[in-house]
Amino acid sequence: xxxxMRTKRVAKERQKIxxxxxxxxxxxxxxxxxxxxxxxxxxxxxxxxxNGNVYQLKxxxxxxxxxxxxxxxxxxxxxxxxxxxxxxYSNGIICLDLLGNxxxxxxxxxxxxxxxxxxxxxxxxxxxxxxxxxxxxxGNKQRPRDIEFLYHDNTV
Amino acid sequence: xxxxxxxxxxxEDDYIPFGPPSLxxxxxxxxxxxxxxxxxxxxxxxxxSDEEFRDHRTNARRISRxxxxxxxxxxxxxxxxxxxDVYSVTSDPPSQTPMLDAGMQSQYAGIHSQxxxxxxxxxxxxxxxxxxxxxxxxxxxxxxILDMYALTYVTDPDPNLLCPICHDPLVDPVTTPCDHTFxxxxxxxxxxxxxxxxxxxxxxxxLLWTDCSSSIRLIRTQLNNLxxxxxxxxxxxxxxxxxxxxxxxxxxxxxxxxxxxxxxxxSKTIRYKATDDKCQxxxxxxTFCDAIIEDADLDIHLLxxxxxxxxxxxxxxxxxxxxEDGHKNLDCDAIEVGCRFQxxxxxxxxxxxxxxLHALSCPFHPDSPSGAIIRSQRELIETxxxxxxxxxxxxxxQEEMNRRLDLVAGPSTRPGDSKFRDSRAMQDLDxxxxxxxxxxxxxxxxxxxxxxxxIMPVREEVAELRNTNNVLRMQVxxxxxxxxxxxxxxxxxxxxxxxxxxxxxxxPPPEPMPPMMRQRRRSSAADVDLPRL
Numbered sequence: 200x201x202x203x204m205r206t207k208r209v210a211k212e213r214q215k216i217x218x219x220x221x222x223x224x225x226x227x228x229x230x231x232x233x234x235x236x237x238x239x240x241x242x243x244x245x246x247x248x249x250n251g252n253v254y255q256l257k258x259x260x261x262x263x264x265x266x267x268x269x270x271x272x273x274x275x276x277x278x279x280x281x282x283x284x285x286x287x288y289s290n291g292i293i294c295l296d297l298l299g300n301x302x303x304x305x306x307x308x309x310x311x312x313x314x315x316x317x318x319x320x321x322x323x324x325x326x327x328x329x330x331x332x333x334x335x336x337x338g339n340k341q342r343p344r345d346i347e348f349l350y351h352d353n354t355v
Numbered sequence: 356x357x358x359x360x361x362x363x364x365x366x367e368d369d370y371i372p373f374g375p376p377s378l379x380x381x382x383x384x385x386x387x388x389x390x391x392x393x394x395x396x397x398x399x400x401x402x403x404s405d406e407e408f409r410d411h412r413t414n415a416r417r418i419s420r421x422x423x424x425x426x427x428x429x430x431x432x433x434x435x436x437x438x439x440d441v442y443s444v445t446s447d448p449p450s451q452t453p454m455l456d457a458g459m460q461s462q463y464a465g466i467h468s469q470x471x472x473x474x475x476x477x478x479x480x481x482x483x484x485x486x487x488x489x490x491x492x493x494x495x496x497x498x499x500i501l502d503m504y505a506l507t508y509v510t511d512p513d514p515n516l517l518c519p520i521c522h523d524p525l526v527d528p529v530t531t532p533c534d535h536t537f538x539x540x541x542x543x544x545x546x547x548x549x550x551x552x553x554x555x556x557x558x559x560x561x562l563l564w565t566d567c568s569s570s571i572r573l574i575r576t577q578l579n580n581l582x583x584x585x586x587x588x589x590x591x592x593x594x595x596x597x598x599x600x601x602x603x604x605x606x607x608x609x610x611x612x613x614x615x616x617x618x619x620x621x622s623k624t625i626r627y628k629a630t631d632d633k634c635q636x637x638x639x640x641x642t643f644c645d646a647i648i649e650d651a652d653l654d655i656h657l658l659x660x661x662x663x664x665x666x667x668x669x670x671x672x673x674x675x676x677x678x679e680d681g682h683k684n685l686d687c688d689a690i691e692v693g694c695r696f697q698x699x700x701x702x703x704x705x706x707x708x709x710x711x712l713h714a715l716s717c718p719f720h721p722d723s724p725s726g727a728i729i730r731s732q733r734e735l736i737e738t739x740x741x742x743x744x745x746x747x748x749x750x751x752x753q754e755e756m757n758r759r760l761d762l763v764a765g766p767s768t769r770p771g772d773s774k775f776r777d778s779r780a781m782q783d784l785d786x787x788x789x790x791x792x793x794x795x796x797x798x799x800x801x802x803x804x805x806x807x808x809x810i811m812p813v814r815e816e817v818a819e820l821r822n823t824n825n826v827l828r829m830q831v832x833x834x835x836x837x838x839x840x841x842x843x844x845x846x847x848x849x850x851x852x853x854x855x856x857x858x859x860x861x862x863p864p865p866e867p868m869p870p871m872m873r874q875r876r877r878s879s880a881a882d883v884d885l886p887r888l
Contacts, residue, residue, distance in 0.1 A: 203502075203505060204504070204521065207505070207521065207523065208521055208522055211521075211522040211523070212522070215522075263548070265520060265521075266520075266544045266545055266548045267548065300548075300549075304545075304554075304556040304557070304559065305519075305520040305541065305544075305545045305556050306519040306520055306556045306557050308522075
């Protein structure tokens, strides 16, 4: 039954996007599958770090979505780099409380998550990776939802 | 988002002591009355006007619950009129008495009214949810339940009627104390998955399921009036109906509700689409109990099987159906129970989960200062009580004593019935005397008889003895006379026993003398010698 909840909900979100569109700077690239979506996302202001770049977000909806958060990562492709951000690892994993079990709320949607990440990029001005990025990228075999992040930084 | 809602809430709070802004004039009138007469006012509410009233009541109830949480002053200001007890929402039509009852209880509620979530033993939403809301897993038979959450709606419903979680029209809507509304199942799932134990998905305010309530009737009727397609529309049923009646249609009326058994040789039908070609009417034993059930009916059986599991609506745990009652009575955290110190007088009722928490701060806790005072007062009261009963006992005893004294003292102290008692006593006495008298005379007669009987032979003997004696005397006299006559010339006056006169005057022949002598002697002898008997 959980499966049907996910499919229904994702289909609803898809319907809504088709009907009302998405906010500026966010674009649905691949939303045919009800399990995995791809969004293109770019910042709207003149932040020199991200201006002109387009990044791609991958959403993987688990069967318990929206009770459980979706798995959201940046895709690392030549045309779609992983943005430079103190909370984004170079393999695309995002450290954002919204995407953890603690911070997630079932009233969030793919759209609202995209907007959160967009604003997270917009408000950043540090051109750096999170501390311990290299080790993490080398050693991490876990899926993002199983990593226990410590959400300590409320500035960005 | 949250700041906006907080601002709105503050506005509402400000309005509370004077009633919500849109309050109908009757309500303000009632409020005035209640301030004059004190609570509870003599409210009579007709069923027809209850929709409007109850809207306000539920609003006020929600808001007051929120206020009662930690900030005490607001709560104190409001609880008289807007305590949750007064505004309980039930599916029953409101009647006059529960309102008054609630008014009485609310005096007790005070700051503790957060514990007074509901008067029913099952706090939380009072309207029983549809079975599909309970999220029973498929292996426990949920197949047989029509999933109200999977309905297809004909038109796009009002976006305000959508659940923020599933984005579908609300099913069994439940409203949180922070005034957000969700589907029953969506909210339960969200709260069950959240590691913190429950927060409102929208504003993340801490949330207890028991503080949530069924949404107001206005919302429910709007939802029930939504038009849905028959769940079998994929198979050709073109019926569209109000959501309220869809279950009846889909399970009893729809002509598309049954599938032929996939086994060509079987003529029976099944309620679901078979996944393989096997006949669904072979009998197998139930997975959990010993019952033998046709495969096609297994899911229905599982919904009744005592060894199958169901979900407790209170604590959302899967429990064996046979243990449901025991679970509710002993284990379930969400069932309302009395305080541990109920016996000491604590009127608070809390959900079991908070029983210990409340006990720690309970003013009736025997180890707390107030508890000690209460205990000593209770002891005093008990002492008074026992003294009172002793007094009553003694009084009863004294009355008994008085009664007995009256009996003894009789006529002097109680003139009312002395006459009667006197005559009775006298009669008794007379009868006693008579009897005694009778007995006495009888005894006398018997004794005299006995005396006579004893004396008669003695008398006869005495007479005989006297005769013998006289005879002997006569003979002695005769012998003496003879002896005297023989030697009489020698000694004429030898004996003093004979009288000289008789000796000297008559000188009859000795033979005829004796009878005369005997006669005379006898009388004299009786005088002198013999004792009279």
